[in-house]
Amino acid sequence: MISRALGPEFGGAIGLLFFFANVFSAALYVAGFVEGLLSNFGPGGTLNLDPPLPEDDINASFKGYSYLYATVVLIFCLIVCMIGGAMFARTSLFILMVVVLCTLMVIISTFVKQASELPIPIPIPRTNTLVYPDVNNVTENVTTVFYNYTGYSIHTFMENLFGKYTADYTNPKVIQNFAIVFAVLFSSVTGIMNGSNMSGG
Incomplete structure (x- = not known):
């Protein structure tokens, strides 16, 4: 439809942009789904399954559970697409x-739960040496960092209103900035497709 309206040159360029946006957004969404799946149903997950879904561990013999779950999800998506519209x-x-x-x-x-009634687990990877400095003695990839739920609080709002950029655990020497955080947050929250849609295609 774009090529019919704008010609093959513009249509091909915009179509190529949409194609790559779909490829990368699909990978991003599947990775996010697997992360949420393991956060809820994995070891130390919020739903406390017994037994929990196995996940990648430092000492495990098999380290490809995340890729296995992602592959299963992609195969399901492929089957849905092959069946038809x-x-x-x-x-x-x-x-x-x-x-x-x-x-x-x-x-x-937000209206049912009262403030400080619910401790919120923060899914921090065990490889984060800023939180877990002694990573060599860790045997399980579980969450042990919690924050209390404050509910609607002007104090919490003011604390989170302005940016407080710190170092990322993957590169502690580099202090993050607005551009880096925006690049991650925009694609994660709004999706890569939103960026290509805003381009006028």
């Missing part, structure tokens, strides 16, 4: 219902 439409409707339900639960929970 009708199946994709039904799947999209189901996913939309789940997203709407989760969004409503987030809004409702």
Whole structure:
């Protein structure tokens, strides 16, 4: 449709942009899904499964669980696409219902839970030497850092209002800045496709 309206030169350029945006966004979304899956159903997860889903561990013989889960998700997506557009439409409707339900639960929970009633686990990787300096003695990749839920608080709002950039554990010598945080946050929260949509395509 773009090539018919703008010609093959513009259509090809914009189509190529959309193609690569789809490829990278699919990889990003699958990786985020696997991370959320392990945060909830993995060892030390919030849902406390018994037994929990196995995940990559420093001392484990098999270190490809994250890739295994991502591959299964991608195969499922491939099957949905190969069945056809009708199946994709039904799947999209189901996913939309789940997203709407989760969004409503987030809004409702802010009024149900009282301040400091719920300690929130912070999923910090064990390789983060700024939090876990003695990483060699760690045998399990579980979360042990918690913050208390403060509810609607003007004090918390003022604390989080301005940027407090620090070093990243992957490169402690470099202090992060707005551009780096925005590059990660924009693609993670809004999606790479949003950037290509804003380009006018």
